[in-house]
Amino acid sequence: MDVLLPNLKIKVSDGLFQIDPFTSKLGKKIIFHSVEMITELGFEKFTFKKLGEYIGSPEASIYRYFKSKNQLLFYLISWYWGWMECRLILETANISSPIVRLEKSIALVLSNADEHLVIEEVEIYKLHQITISESIKTYLKKDVDTSNKEGAFSNYKQFVERVSKIINEINPDYKYPQMLLTTIFEGAHLQVFFGEHLPRLTNKQNTPDYITKFYINLALQSINSSL
Amino acid sequence: MDVLLPNLKIKVSDGLFQIDPFTSKLGKKIIFHSVEMITELGFEKFTFKKLGEYIGSPEASIYRYFKSKNQLLFYLISWYWGWMECRLILETANISSPIVRLEKSIALVLSNADEHLVIEEVEIYKLHQITISESIKTYLKKDVDTSNKEGAFSNYKQFVERVSKIINEINPDYKYPQMLLTTIFEGAHLQVFFGEHLPRLTNKQNTPDYITKFYINLALQSINSSL
DNA sequence: TTAAAATGATAGTAATACTATTATATTTGC
């Protein structure tokens, strides 16, 4: 896909960085290696000091790109949803059936990229894992309203919005598209996590796409019910 | 209800405390005021130092009851699910229809208590709010397997288990009761939060119980589908 | 070529999440 979209530039709200990291070598190193380190350590144990040591730059230089490690995480996850929207557009183009488009959208959220795919210095596979375990934590905070104003969730909202419209093509009277979709997207990420760590909270199956199928069924049932 | 169940003692795994807080005055103060402070400050900005200053005891004394602030949060949320299971048992007793029992179970997760209800030093209303915004964060961590072994999620799993059985009464062939329920419970908490802070990610209605109705419908549709 | 901008090197700060030690209350068993 990097071959197909060579001039792709994912948009991220400018409240999510101090200097656009893609404008310099150091910026790109910050992106690439922060994704690596957060995947490995988890966000909590990740620090700018460790990142600085790893890439051979002082902490202070990283702070010129991102004012806090929270801002960096917002940036990465926002980039992820921007990237997901691109994929969504591509993968649903030229499909007339809204049901099929919805199915593809749900499958997309659960599908990870090839393990070695790197777009714009971003290791997609690792960023997907970060999103699964960290994204929900970014809004469940006391200062969510501030983060929201800085644009932390714009790309996610836009993604949800786009899929909502597909739902309303299927059933124009359906009243809960956003509610249904966030239930599905957040639920889907959670089931992946439960499957690995808390199996009694899910129903893991041998087929690789049981989660996708479950949520596609859930969506279609709800959309077509007379709620 | 405190009148109905005067001898109620909620069980919490003994990996979630160092000394049972209900065995002493100080312990009870820790529980009561930590619930207050976490509600007010959010868990991140809550510290044992602040709590100690507030209740007039040194930090070190609190550490004898809970080895970390994480352990205290696990304790509180575990207590919450223990309490919820009690309510579940009471509220579904003597109801023969499993569909009605399931409906009551879902409604229960979304219903908050009276604002001034205090059981065993716990302000239920505030603990419900803590659970909404903090519980999901407690498992999405790198050390989830350790916390799990310490019993951090036992009460939640048991609650889910109990409701799962109701689902299987409705449809013995249904394969995904846990997956459906965690989707609903976590989703329900999230929609409450979105309704207050990120309205574009939900579909808030004027009726107070629109979330409950949405999830009850979702559950019944899925359980009766031939998935 | 020069000045502006970015980066590096280094230092410092307040707060966090604890641990350790010793003194003083409080409770319990006899």
Next chain:
DNA sequence: GCAAATATAATAGTATTACTATCATTTTAA
């Protein structure tokens, strides 16, 4: 009622975190 055991208070200390500040040096752009 009193000693022994136990719980709590008072105080100090540590490594780490999440930054901020300053100034020298390198890189880049006009």
